[in-house]
Amino acid sequence: MGYALLVLAQVAGLLLIPFGLPGTWVQVGAVAAYGFATGFSTLGWGTFALLLVLAAAGEAMEFALGGRYARKYGGSRRAAWGAILGGLVGAFVGVPVFLIGSVIGAFVGAFVGAAAMELTRKSELRGALRVGWGAFVGRMVATAAKSAIGVAIAAVALLSAAG
Template structure:
């Protein structure tokens, strides 16, 4: 029964990740609870700490890739920060919309944040470079997409670590 609960918690964490929710931390917490309830017989502190490090790496990846891609698509450092801030604000603003609001909000927020922050660099407000800002926003959008995929891969690695370690 405890192993079945661990499997359910790992799957639940995997589902949370694409929605911008802390699924990897749910997985780590479930791993810790499983270790504690089993008296750390199969899951030890090194495994739990390694899973927590993976979760932290997943968070860094998630929050940095939008900004990196915005800069890769010709944006300034300011646009990179705009993508990160916009993604966070968009995810929070999208929460009231059931199921997919935070996902859509994070993608739209990253795009809008990068584009708006890039536009603030325009010296001539009567003739802004909208094409450049849209390209930078698109880069931030793609970065967010890659970030979700990368964090999902980290979540799969945590689930595999947890489930294989618990079987020992």
């Protein structure tokens, strides 16, 4: 029964990640609960520490990639921060679309934040839109990378718990 709950929690965590919600932390929390319930007999502290590091790396990547891509597409440091902050605000505010509003909001927020901040630096609309597009692409890459880390967390957790 405990293993089945761990599987369900891992799947739930994976489903939360694309929505900008803390899915990797749900996964790690489930591993901690499972470990505590089993006295860490099958899941050792080393495995738990590895999963914590993976979750933290996923958060750092998600936070930084929008800004990094904005810079890669010719944006300033200000545009990079605009992409990061715009993505966070957009995910929080979302758009009025059932279930995926926060995802759309994060992508749109990264685009608008980077483009707007680039426009404050120089008033060339075409360049600002290019930078905004870079932030949008960066947000997509960040979501994919964090989802891959979530899959790795689930694999390590489930294989370790089954052992």
